[in-house]
Amino acid sequence: MKVNYVLILFAFSILTNCNQRSKAPDESIEVICNPSTDHFVQSIPSGAFTAHLASTHIVIDGCINDSTWANADWYGLNYAWMGVSPDTTDYSGRFKVLWDANFLYLFVEVVDDSLQATLTDGIENYWKGDYVEVFLDEDQSGGDHKFNHQAFAYHVSTEGHAIDKNTKEETEFFDDHVNVVRTREGNKHFWEIAIKIFDSQFDENNPNNTPVTLTSLKKIGFSLAYGDNDGNQSRENFMGSKQTHGVNNDEGYVNADVFGSILLVE
Ligand SMILES: [Ca+2]
Ligand SMILES: [Ca+2]
Ligand SMILES: [Ca+2]
Numbered sequence: 188m189k190v191n192y193v194l195i196l197f198a199f200s201i202l203t204n205c206n207q208r209s210k211a212p213d214e215s216i217e218v219i220c221n222p223s224t225d226h227f228v229q230s231i232p233s234g235a236f237t238a239h240l241a242s243t244h245i246v247i248d249g250c251i252n253d254s255t256w257a258n259a260d261w262y263g264l265n266y267a268w269m270g271v272s273p274d275t276t277d278y279s280g281r282f283k284v285l286w287d288a289n290f291l292y293l294f295v296e297v298v299d300d301s302l303q304a305t306l307t308d309g310i311e312n313y314w315k316g317d318y319v320e321v322f323l324d325e326d327q328s329g330g331d332h333k334f335n336h337q338a339f340a341y342h343v344s345t346e347g348h349a350i351d352k353n354t355k356e357e358t359e360f361f362d363d364h365v366n367v368v369r370t371r372e373g374n375k376h377f378w379e380i381a382i383k384i385f386d387s388q389f390d391e392n393n394p395n396n397t398p399v400t401l402t403s404l405k406k407i408g409f410s411l412a413y414g415d416n417d418g419n420q421s422r423e424n425f426m427g428s429k430q431t432h433g434v435n436n437d438e439g440y441v442n443a444d445v446f447g448s449i450l451l452v453e
């Protein structure tokens with residue numbers, strides 16, 4: 188009797204939490220927890236965005252039902268940095284951004300007709316998609332960051348890793364910096380992400396780096412992108428939050444000069 192009660196409670200909690208239905212082959216969770224009632228999307232060519240302070244706690248579970256997300260506008264993620272502009276069944280993307288003292292929060296919604304696990308073709312091909320790329324430059328200094336940490340280009344993988352190059356020019360997982368949970372509803376994929384912001388003092392050999400405490404009116408170098416791989420072992424499209432991103436629109440992983448920005452406001 189007691190066991191039955193526990194089982195009923197467990198089933199109820201799953202239904203009320205996220206209406207989970209099945210686990211996709213790519214390991215995201217099929218859910219119905221992200222109603223598309225708000226279709227307005229603001230595209231900003233300069234890539235200069237504004238983020239409001241989160242008014243409530245955000246649970247990183249791939250669901251946008253934390254009430255504070257309703258306070259954030261949808262921004263477009265549809266500038267074609269590489270490839271021909273895809274049709275809306277192949278790819279379409281938008282995102283929201285919020286912050287608190289400890290994290291920058293992103294909610295990314297992407298329609299992608301064929302989701303590939305990022306590391307399918309081996310770790311060295313991590314940049315070929317599918318993945319969400321978050322470009323961050325804590326002090327907006329700009330400049331080279333290819334093999335240093337004065338700025339980051341986190342390739343957030345379907346497997347939940349945050350991948351960038353380290354100072355030894357190796358590929359490294361910075362998984363402590365980025366917490367991501369993905370869900371999906373059909374071909375619509377949701378990436379809910381919390382990111383710690385580190386400044387240029389970050390030392391990959393020190394296990395005790397302290398993230399920056401975020402405050403109102405701080406401005407951070409920022410761009411967002413999606414690398415769309417539909418099974419051809421290549422990034423067929425590279426879609427960004429800003430109209431241009433340097434030489435061939437592919438300078439972001441090297442040069443923070445090309446990033447847009449986020450202004451943190453209350
Ligand atoms: Ca959530
Ligand atoms: Ca696609
Ligand atoms: Ca910097």
Ligand SMILES: [Ca+2]
Binds near residue numbers: 299301317415418
């Ligand atoms: Ca894809």
